[in-house]
Structure formats: structure tokens, C-alpha cells
Amino acid sequence: MAETQMQTDLQAGLETAVNKDWPGRWSHLYKILDRRGPFADPSFTPDHGDEILLNTCRVLVIGAGGLGCEILKNLALSGFKNIEVIDMDTIDVSNLNRQFLFRPSDVGKPKAKVASEFIMKRVPGINVTYYHGKIQDKDDDYYLGFQLIICGLDSVEARRWINATLVNLVDDEPERIRVLVDGGTEGFKGQARVIIPTITSCYECSLDMLGKQRTFPICTIANTPRLPEHCIEWASAIHWPKERPDTKMDTDDPIHIQWLYETALERAKEFNITGVTYSLTQGVVKNIIPAIASTNAIIAASCCNEAFKLITTSQPYLNNYMMYTGNEGLYTYTFEHQKKPDCPVCGNERVTMEISMEITVEDFIDYLKEKQDIQLKKPSLSHAVTNEKIYWQSPPVFEQKTRPNLERKLIEMVKQGDEVTVTDTTLPISLQIVVSYI
Amino acid sequence: MHVDKKTQKYDRQLRLWHANGQTALETAKVCLINGTATGCEILKDLVLPGIGSFTVVDGKIVDGSDVGNTFFLVPDSIGKSRAEVVTEFLQELNEDVKGFHLPENPIALIENQPEYFLQFSIVITTNIPEKPLLKLADTLWNAKIPLVVVRTVGFIGYFRIALPEHTIVETHPENILDLRLDVPFLSLKQYVKTYNFDTLDSMDHGHIPYVVILLKYLEQWKQDHDGKLPSTSAERNEFKQLIQSGKRNADEENFDEALSSAWKACTATKVPRQVEEIFKDSSCENITAESSNFWIIVRAIREFVSNEGLLPLAGSVPDMKAYTSGYVAMQNIYRQKAKEDISIVRVHVHDILTSIGRSIDSISDDEIDSCCKHASFIQVLRYRSLQEEYITDPKKSDIGRWLRDSQESIVNYVLIRAMDRFYESHNRYPDAATFFLEDDAEEASEEARSEFSTLKTYVNILLGEWDITNYPEHLDNYIHEICRAGGSELANIASLLGGMVSQEVIKLITRQYIPINNTIVFDGVKSTSSSYIL
Numbered sequence: 001m002a003e004t005q006m007q008t009d010l011q012a013g014l015e016t017a018v019n020k021d022w023p024g025r026w027s028h029l030y031k032i033l034d035r036r037g038p039f040a041d042p043s044f045t046p047d048h049g050d051e052i053l054l055n056t057c058r059v060l061v062i063g064a065g066g067l068g069c070e071i072l073k074n075l076a077l078s079g080f081k082n083i084e085v086i087d088m089d090t091i092d093v094s095n096l097n098r099q100f101l102f103r104p105s106d107v108g109k110p111k112a113k114v115a116s117e118f119i120m121k122r123v124p125g126i127n128v129t130y131y132h133g134k135i136q137d138k139d140d141d142y143y144l145g146f147q148l149i150i151c152g153l154d155s156v157e158a159r160r161w162i163n164a165t166l167v168n169l170v171d172d173e174p175e176r177i178r179v180l181v182d183g184g185t186e187g188f189k190g191q192a193r194v195i196i197p198t199i200t201s202c203y204e205c206s207l208d209m210l211g212k213q214r215t216f217p218i219c220t221i222a223n224t225p226r227l228p229e230h231c232i233e234w235a236s237a238i239h240w241p242k243e244r245p246d247t248k249m250d251t252d253d254p255i256h257i258q259w260l261y262e263t264a265l266e267r268a269k270e271f272n273i274t275g276v277t278y279s280l281t282q283g284v285v286k287n288i289i290p291a292i293a294s295t296n297a298i299i300a301a302s303c304c305n306e307a308f309k310l311i312t313t314s315q316p317y318l319n320n321y322m323m324y325t326g327n328e329g330l331y332t333y334t335f336e337h338q339k340k341p342d343c344p345v346c347g348n349e350r351v352t353m354e355i356s357m358e359i360t361v362e363d364f365i366d367y368l369k370e371k372q373d374i375q376l377k378k379p380s381l382s383h384a385v386t387n388e389k390i391y392w393q394s395p396p397v398f399e400q401k402t403r404p405n406l407e408r409k410l411i412e413m414v415k416q417g418d419e420v421t422v423t424d425t426t427l428p429i430s431l432q433i434v435v436s437y438i
Numbered sequence: 439m440h441v442d443k444k445t446q447k448y449d450r451q452l453r454l455w456h457a458n459g460q461t462a463l464e465t466a467k468v469c470l471i472n473g474t475a476t477g478c479e480i481l482k483d484l485v486l487p488g489i490g491s492f493t494v495v496d497g498k499i500v501d502g503s504d505v506g507n508t509f510f511l512v513p514d515s516i517g518k519s520r521a522e523v524v525t526e527f528l529q530e531l532n533e534d535v536k537g538f539h540l541p542e543n544p545i546a547l548i549e550n551q552p553e554y555f556l557q558f559s560i561v562i563t564t565n566i567p568e569k570p571l572l573k574l575a576d577t578l579w580n581a582k583i584p585l586v587v588v589r590t591v592g593f594i595g596y597f598r599i600a601l602p603e604h605t606i607v608e609t610h611p612e613n614i615l616d617l618r619l620d621v622p623f624l625s626l627k628q629y630v631k632t633y634n635f636d637t638l639d640s641m642d643h644g645h646i647p648y649v650v651i652l653l654k655y656l657e658q659w660k661q662d663h664d665g666k667l668p669s670t671s672a673e674r675n676e677f678k679q680l681i682q683s684g685k686r687n688a689d690e691e692n693f694d695e696a697l698s699s700a701w702k703a704c705t706a707t708k709v710p711r712q713v714e715e716i717f718k719d720s721s722c723e724n725i726t727a728e729s730s731n732f733w734i735i736v737r738a739i740r741e742f743v744s745n746e747g748l749l750p751l752a753g754s755v756p757d758m759k760a761y762t763s764g765y766v767a768m769q770n771i772y773r774q775k776a777k778e779d780i781s782i783v784r785v786h787v788h789d790i791l792t793s794i795g796r797s798i799d800s801i802s803d804d805e806i807d808s809c810c811k812h813a814s815f816i817q818v819l820r821y822r823s824l825q826e827e828y829i830t831d832p833k834k835s836d837i838g839r840w841l842r843d844s845q846e847s848i849v850n851y852v853l854i855r856a857m858d859r860f861y862e863s864h865n866r867y868p869d870a871a872t873f874f875l876e877d878d879a880e881e882a883s884e885e886a887r888s889e890f891s892t893l894k895t896y897v898n899i900l901l902g903e904w905d906i907t908n909y910p911e912h913l914d915n916y917i918h919e920i921c922r923a924g925g926s927e928l929a930n931i932a933s934l935l936g937g938m939v940s941q942e943v944i945k946l947i948t949r950q951y952i953p954i955n956n957t958i959v960f961d962g963v964k965s966t967s968s969s970y971i972l
Contacts, residue, residue, distance in 0.1 A: 022502045022505070022513050022516070023502045024501055024502025024503040024505075024506060025502055025503070025505065025506040026506055027502070027503040027506065027926075028475075028503055028506060028507045028926040028927055028928060028929075029506070029507075029926075029928070031592070031869070031922065031923055031924040031925075031926040032592065032593075032922065032923065032926065032928070034871070035871035035873070035922045036871065036873050036874060036875065036922075037873055037918065037919055037922050038873050038914075038915035038918045038919060039915065039919065039963050042875065046871070070933065073509050073929075073933075074929055074930050074933055077506070077507055077508075077509060077929035078928070078929055078930060093443065093446045093447050094446055094447065094449045094450055096447050096486075096532075097447055097448050097449075097450060097451055097486055097487055097488070098450070098486055098487075100482060100486055100531050103530075104533075122509065122512065123509070124512075124513060187453075187454055188454070188941065188951065192965075224645070224760065224761050224762050224765075225762055226757055226758075226760060226762055226765040226766070227757050254441070271762045271766065272762075272766045273762070273766065278441060279441075279445075279449070279452070279453075282449075283453065288449070288450070288453065289450075290450055290451065290453040290454045291450040291451075292450065292451045292454065292487060292941075292944075293482070293483040293486040293487055293937075293940070294483045294487075294936075294937045294938070294940045294941035294944065295937065295941065296937070297479065297482075297483050297933050297934070297936055297937030297940070298934055298937035298938055298941070299937075300933070301930045301931070301933035301934035301936075301937065302934060302965065304929075304930045304933075305593075305928075305930040305931065305934065305962050305965070306965070308928075308930060315593060315962070315963045316963065316964075318965040322965050322966075326938075326941050326951075327610060327951050327952070328609075328951070328952045329952055329953070329954050329955070329969060330938060330941075330942070330954050330958055330967065330969060331967075331969070332965075332966060332967040334964070334965050334966045
């Protein structure tokens with residue numbers, strides 16, 4: 001069914017493509033696509049870029065935000081005629097300083113819809129379909145329907161999900177490999193990378209490169225605040241649940257932010273702390289990362305340049321990571337990030353962990369959450385051989401049944417050298433850990 | 439509290455360059471010469487964050503190929519003025535920005551009326567050949583207006599900043615730690631004395647701020663070592679042992695913080711070398727009525743340093759394990775001292791202003807405060823002019839050295855220069871398939887062979903001008919690649935350069951963060967970029 005639909009789309013796209021071109025439209029691209037080059041792959045054939053310009057290549061763009069808007073524009077101008085975009089967000093005023101496909105009158109509308117309609121209106125003959133929803137709603141067949149997937153996300157979790165999904169998709173059949181081009185930015189910094197699932201290092205292999213998120217110890221927040229941030233955390237994490245237990249905090253609601261700001265300000269006054277502002281309050285509770293048009297343009301264009309080279313073979317593609325920083329001069333660092341043999345997603349080596357004989361199941365779970373190269377959210381544990389459930393986060397009946405185990409020592413259920421299977425409801429990951437007590 | 443729409447719209451960038459940076463952007467008048475794909479992408483990334491106005495100078499009539507690679511054109515634009523249409527589409531991106539256009543040939547304008555460009559805060563050129571470019575550069579240089587020269591061809595991008603001088607106070611370093619641990623000022627010393635470590639209960643002992651811990655033990659160390667700081671690594675370890683000995687139990691985080699910052703206490707506070715260089719600069723030496731605010735404040739800080747021996751205190755304290763009261767008290771001591779330092783600098787500033795006949799209100803207190811706070815990190819960039827690069831003082835030996843390394847991107851710079859020379863004689867860019875695989879070598883037409891050798895001739899002329907006698911063989915492939923590109927502009931490379939250039943323009947306009955000096959070459963084949971001083 002999906003395949004028939006795809007065929008029809010291809011036919012329809014092909015016709016529009018022929019109809020909508022005007023003289024000279026692709027002349028810049030043809031220079032490259034019709035001529036051999038000294039650096040191009042020997043398999044490159046000068047053929048008018050049939051792959052992209054004749055619409056046989058379907059590309060998926062994940063995210064229609066700062067990077068997504070740029071990616072869609074670049075793909076459309078590079079001759080990719082069959083694009084789908086997924087995004088679950090709606091447009092906010094604070095997007096307008098960089099997400100250039102949106103206008104003030106679009107605030108509140110779904111990003112994916114507005115972005116796809118804008119591109120189709122501006123660039124004739126480009127077919128951009130959209131899905132306003134979560135990437136997790138889609139199944140393997142959906143992702144197999146694209147040659148290439150470009151990610152412009154601001155969420156680590158979503159990136160981990162798509163990465164693991166694409167790696168699992170391969171299933172030892174090389175024809176099921178779908179290349180992932182991933183971009184990310186923060187202020188004046190960013191990175192672009194090419195992930196060829198099971199062949200190159202994957203997103204999970206590089207988790208330890210992520211900076212640790214700034215967190216404040218709860219006792220500081222409760223007893224010895226020193227920074228304005230401590231007062232804001234107190235307002236949102238301690239005072240809100242106490243004062244407004246029946247209202248769910250919505251960080252997009254200006255009235256809620258106002259309440260937090262005033263509460264934090266009050267507490268700051270009490271402790272003679274200066275520096276609580278509305279903007280800081282918003283920044284802390286929403287974990288706002290600065291974002292500007294220029295960095296987005298650089299990273300998105302980098303991703304699209306790699307996508308273009310990958311699909312047309314007109315030049316060698318990035319192997320496999322480019323970091324960019326622009327706050328002091330302009331530097332890029334291009335290197336091959338190495339595959340991690342014991343990567344929980346693409347590695348085939350089991351992970352051995354040295355842990356204390358005294359450790360409880362609960363402490364072990366906390367350890368897995370905090371470990372920089374694993375960073376699980378809600379790990380569930382079973383014995384790999386006996387399948388005995390050690391602790392399961394869900395469904396509720398199993399959670400209740402296994403909850404008493406949290407206080408027990410791990411060694412009571414897992415002997416020296418035994419293997420534990422760890423899964424996480426938020427990620428399509430299954431990790432095998434060999435336990436070595438010390 | 440009411441947050442206005444504009445603050446909401448710009449929230450994500452205000453967190454980087456704050457209200458003062460935004461005001462600078464909003465008063466900037468940007469000129470773009472040629473509304474090419476790259477030019478439009480640069481403007482897009484400047485209109486979105488909200489520059490004051492932009493003006494597109496472009497005499498071209500839109501053709502089908504322009505619409506193919508530029509997002510700010512549509513098929514209906516064909517036959518119309520490119521300046522007019524792109525201005526209209528770019529203006530749509532932000533209602534706060536004014537867009538103007540001048541549908542005239544920029545080369546003729548530079549030739550006949552170069553003073554036209556003096557009305558702008560910054561001028562950006564795309565695809566302007568060498569001769570008119572030099573004339574424009576000269577005009578802007580004399581008026582101290584920044585010029586950004588941009589080129590893209592095929593997978594290659596290039597840009598260059600030319601400006602006599604750029605001074606920066608807010609360089610945004612990762613952290614501005616200035617604790618004066620080795621040279622505590624009086625009020626700080628007195629504050630340390632209020633802590634009697636031995637009589638504190640374990641709770642209080644675990645909340646002594648690490649700055650106090652370091653100051654106490656450093657004082658003790660100095661008493662035992664003729665007033666000297668721990669200098670050798672053995673001494674530093676010994677000093678750490680001393681701190682360690684004061685720790686009552688394993689989980690005293692404040693002592694752990696002290697131990698991990700012990701090296702800071704052993705490092706002498708002094709004026710950074712780059713700031714000393716700035717103090718010696720002739721602009722700092724010779725203050726006149728024409729001196730900029732920056733130089734006047736820096737001169738005042740120099741006076742401060744010659745009296746006090748150190749820069750004015752930055753006044754900020756990092757977070758550390760402590761009781762609120764202890765932390766806030768210490769924070770206030772640092773802040774108070776910083777205020778005192780600033781007020782001394784302010785007196786110097788006012789003296790200088792009076793001596794050159796300027797009003798003392800002509801430099802705001804905020805400006806003085808900011809410069810004192812960032813004193814260790816101020817920067818002065820002096821660019822080389824295009825005249826020097828092209829004619830009077832090319833970086834011959836550097837280029838020669840870089841060219842010997844086949845991994846260096848400098849080849850792309852050489853090719854862009856050669857391509858411009860080609861254009862000046864032929865009024866078109868090199869454009870032919872000149873590279874063939876062995877199997878299809880016979881396909882190489884006469885025309886292709888001649889295109890290759892003509893471009894190579896211009897490469898050799900440039901090499902000759904730089905006194906490079908050995909032709910680097912790896913240049914051949916790059917010549918093929920430029921012939922293949924045929925003067926094309928790819929949307930991806932245009933957008934990438936648009937992002938890079940706009941970022942530098944923002945840094946120049948806001949006078950925040952550190953711009954490049956002076957050339958960037960981006961190689962989209964290898965996905966690398968390189969920075970050169972040319």
C-alpha cells in the first residue's frame with residue numbers, strides 16, 4: 001500500500017517537475033552535475049542529476065524550526081523535488097528572529113504545515129508533504145520510504161530515537177541503510193555530521209561529547225540559595241507544587257512565568273540576592289538555548305551540502321563530523337568520529353561495568369541515568385538469561401510488583417559475571433551489561 | 439511585567455548580544471552590492487535579527503538562472519530589476535527593517551560616485567572584480583567604514599574583512615574570573631579574618647566559601663615562605679596538602695572546590711600581555727579630540743594601572759558552596775571594590791575629556807563600567823587593506839609556504855583571484871568541462887583544453903607576482919574544479935557563506951565577540967574552512 005502510494009507520488013511529482021521548469025532554472029546546478037570533477041567519486045556520471053532533479057529521491061526533514069526552515073529552502077533550491085517534513089510544534093513569536101518561513105500572522109499554527117506550504121508557493125514544482133506530529137508515531141516502513149533523512153532538532157531525546165530507529169532498521173541488510181545527516185546549534189556554535197547507520201559512528205557513540213546540563217543540588221535551592229537561578233528553581237520546583245498543587249505548570253504561559261518571576265524575586269529579596277529578571281526566569285524554567293539566524297544558516301547549509309553530495313556523488317561527502325564555532329573568529333574542525341565498539345545502539349560488544357557489591361538496584365538505576373555515555377531516562381532491568389524482572393518502569397502492574405526490589409542489593413539477583421538487559425521506554429535501545437563486582 | 443512584542447521576537451538573540459547589541463544592530467545601515475544568491479542569503483540573516491536598514495545596489499535584470507538559485511525571486515521576477523525584487527522579498531522577513539534599492543550598475547557607481555557608499559555603516563560586495571573593488575575599498579578605508587568582500591563559486595566560498603581598526607570591549611570570554619587570591623585587597627583580607635576555622639561547628643565549617651579557604655592557607659603559606667607564592671609543582675602539591683590537612687571529613691565540598699582551584703591561588707594576578715600591548719599602542723599614547731571613547735577609557739585604565747599596579751577589579755564571583763549570608767557578603771566585598779576602582783577610572787576619564795576639550799558627559803558611566811569589568815579581555819584588531827594585499831605588500835612568503843602544503847585551503851584563494859583576472863580580460867568566468875577519466879580522455883575538446891590552460895596562465899601570473907617559482911602540481915585539480923563550476927553559485931554554498939558573513943557583520947556592528955582577521959576560505963568539497971591573514 002505504502003509502496004503504491006509512493007509510486008503515485010513519484011509520477012505526480014515527475015509531471016509537475018517537467019511542467020514547472022523555466023529556461024535556465026537549473027543552469028547553476030547543471031555545471032556541476034553535467035561535468036566530471038577531479039574530486040568526484042569515479043562512479044559519478046554526468047547526467048543532469050537525474051536522481052534529484054527527476055524526483056526519484058525522497059528526503060525526510062525532521063524538524064521545521066530554525067534548522068528545518070533553512071534545510072527545506074536549500075533542498076528545494078538544490079533540486080530535491082520530493083520532500084516530507086515532520087514537526088510536532090506550533091509557531092511562537094520567539095521563532096520569528098530566524099524561522100524565516102513564518103510571519104507574525106502564523107503564530108499558533110503548525111510549523112510543518114506553514115513551512116511546507118510556503119516552500120511550495122515560493123519554489124514551483126517542489127512537492128513538500130508534511131506531518132504535524134511526533135517522529136515516534138511513524139513505523140519502520142515509513143522511514144524506509146526515504147533515501148535520506150536530515151535532522152534539525154533541538155532535542156537530544158528525539159535525536160537518540162531516530163538514530164536508534166535507523167540503526168535497528170538495517171537488520172544486516174545493507175539495502176535497508178538510510179543515511180542520517182544531523183545538524184545542531186547553540187548560540188554561535190554548531191555541528192553537522194553524516195551518520196551511515198552500522199557503518200560510521202552513530203549519534204549514541206558520541207553521547208559523551210554533549211555538555212552536562214547545568215543542575216543545582218536541591219539542598220542549595222531549599223536552604224542556601226546564592227544565585228538568582230537558585231531562587232527561580234525554588235519558585236518552580238518547590239514553591240509551585242506546594243502553592244498550586246492542582247495546576248500543571250505551563251512554561252509557555254506568560255501568566256505562569258510571571259508568577260514564577262514574582263515568587264523568585266520575593267525569595268531573592270529575602271536573601272539579598274540580585275539579578276532575578278523576567279527573562280532569566282523564562283530562560284531557566286524553559287531551559288532556553290540562544291539561537292540565531294546565522295548559525296542556523298551555516299549548519300543547515302552544511303547538512304544540505306552533504307546531502308547533495310551524497311545523493312549526486314558529485315563530490316566526496318563529509319566523513320563524518322564538522323564542528324563550527326563563531327564567537328572568537330571562525331573555526332571549523334572536521335574529523336572522523338570513531339565508532340564505539342560497545343555503543344548500546346550500533347556496537348556489538350557487550351558493556352562490562354565494574355560496580356560495588358553493596359550497590360542497591362535503585363542506586364544502580366541512578367548510576368545508569370547519570371553515566372555520561374549512556375544517559376538513560378527510565379531504565380528497566382531484567383536478568384538476561386533467566387529473564388527475571390529486576391525492576392520495570394512500566395506497565396504499572398510490573399512496576400508495582402518489582403518496586404520492592406529497588407531497595408535490595410543487585411548482587412542478590414545478579415551474580416558476578418551475569419548479564420543484565422536494560423531497556424528504556426523513551427528510547428528504542430536494549431543494552432546488555434555484564435556485571436563485575438569489585 | 440509586560441514584555442513587548444519586540445523583546446519576545448528577539449529573545450533568543452538578546453541572550454547573546456543583549457539590549458545594547460540589539461540597539462547597535464537597529465541603527466545599522468547595511469549596503470549590499472549585487473543581489474546574488476549569496477548576497478541575498480547574507481541579507482536574510484541580517485534582516486531577521488533586525489538591522490536598521492539595507493540597500494541593494496544591483497543593475498542586473500533577473501534571468502531564469504537567478505530564480506533557480508535565489509529564494510528571494512520567483513519566475514514572475516524574470517525581466518525585472520534584481521535589486522527591486524529581492525529588496526521586496528527580503529523586506530517581508532521583518533517589518534522592523536527598512537529596505538531600499540538602487541537599480542544601477544555598481545561598477546559604474548564606484549567609478550563615478552564612490553562617495554555614495556559613505557552613507558552606510560558597512561558595505562558588503564559579492565562578485566565585484568579586482569579593479570573597482572580596490573577603488574571602493576580605498577574610499578571606505580579612508581572613511582573607516584568596514585568592507586566585506588564575498589565570493590562563492592561552485593563548492594568554494596571566500597570572504598575578507600577590510601577595516602583600519604576594530605576595538606572590542608565585550609569579547610564574551612568563557613569566564614571572567616578575577617579573584618585576586620594572591621594579592622587580596624584590604625576589605626577582603628578583613629573579611630577572611632572574620633572566619634575562625636577552629637571554632638566553627640561542622641555545618642559551618644562545611645560552608646566556608648572556598649575563596650576564604652584559599653586565602654587563609656595562602657596567607658599561612660606566604661608567612662612560612664618569605665611572602666612567596668607556591669611556584670614549583672612540588673610546592674603546589676605541598677600547598678594542596680596544607681589545604682587537605684584542614685579538611686575535617688571526606689565530604690566537605692567546599693574544601694574540594696578549594697583544592698580544585700588551588701592552582702588559581704598560585705597564579706600571580708597581572709595585566710595580560712595583550713592588554714599591555716594595547717596600552718603601548720600609539721592610539722592609547724596620543725589621545726586627541728578625535729580619539730574614540732574606547733581609547734579614552736583604555737588610556738584612563740592605563741593611568742589606573744600605573745598607580746595601582748593592577749587592572750580594575752572585574753567584581754564578579756563564581757558560585758561556590760557557602761551559606762547565603764557568607765556568599766552574599768563576600769560578593770558585596772568584591773562588588774564594592776570594583777565600584778571603587780571604576781570611580782577612580784572615571785575620574786581619569788573625566789580628566790582626559792576635559793584636557794581634550796570634550797564634555798565629561800560625552801562618555802556614559804555604563805561605557806566606563808563595562809570597559810573596567812572587561813579590562814583583561816579587550817581587543818584591538820587592525821586589518822590589512824586590500825591595497826596592501828593586492829598591490830603594495832602581498833603576503834608572498836606566507837602564500838608560498840601555505841601552497842607547499844597540499845592540504846591547505848589557500849589554493850582556493852589563489853583560484854578565486856585567478857578567476858577574477860580571467861573575468862577582467864574575458865568578461866566571463868572560466869566555464870568548461872576540462873576534467874576527464876582516462877577512458878574518455880579523447881572527449882576533451884579543444885575548447886576545454888584551452889579553457890584550462892587560460893585559467894592556468896592567470897594562476898601562473900599570480901604566482902609570479904608572489905615570487906613563487908615552483909608550480910605546486912596539486913593546483914591542477916583545483917583549476918579543473920573552477921572550470922567545472924563555471925562561475926555557478928550553488929544555493930547551499932550561498933547560504934553557508936550567507937551565515938558566516940552575516941555572523942561577522944553582526945560582530946562588527948555590535949562590537950561584541952571577536953570577528954575574523956582577515957580572510958576565510960570555505961571548501962565545500964572537503965567540508966573545511968581556514969582562516970588567513972592576507
